[in-house]
Amino acid sequence: MSHLARTPxxxxxxxxxxxxxxxxxxxxYAAAAKxxxxxxxxxxxxxxxxxxxxxxxxxxxxxxxxxxxxxxxxRNVAVHRQAQATGRTNWYDEFHLRVCHVERDRHYVRE
Numbered sequence: 557m558s559h560l561a562r563t564p565x566x567x568x569x570x571x572x573x574x575x576x577x578x579x580x581x582x583x584x585y586a587a588a589a590k591x592x593x594x595x596x597x598x599x600x601x602x603x604x605x606x607x608x609x610x611x612x613x614x615x616x617x618x619x620x621x622x623x624x625x626x627x628x629x630x631r632n633v634a635v636h637r638q639a640q641a642t643g644r645t646n647w648y649d650e651f652h653l654r655v656c657h658v659e660r661d662r663h664y665v666r667e
Contacts, residue, residue: 561604561620566658568603569621575643575651577613585647588639595635601626613649620658627655 596602601622609615621627630636
């Protein structure tokens with residue numbers, strides 16, 4: 557079973573969130589992440605998400621969106637705003653967010 561997002565044919569957008577978590581409040585972080593994942597799925601324009609985190613705290617999450625407007629709407633959801641604020645004060649030592657326009661994609665599955 558693949559854990560890769562099934563995106564439509566381009567164009568669409570990708571939000572790449574690269575972060576380094578600290579050891580503060582892992583239960584609170586996990587609970588917030590679960591809520592945000594469940595909420596994002598129901599956002600208009602949401603196409604999918606892929607996320608990994610290494611044991612040293614380095615993580616990369618890529619979410620896929622139909623439009624810049626959908627990304628902006630997600631950014632402004634109150635629960636997401638609260639998680640952003642808590643992330644800055646509690647969970648992250650560092651992060652970088654990039655918004656990318658996807659013009660091409662390829663997919664391969666070993667048969």
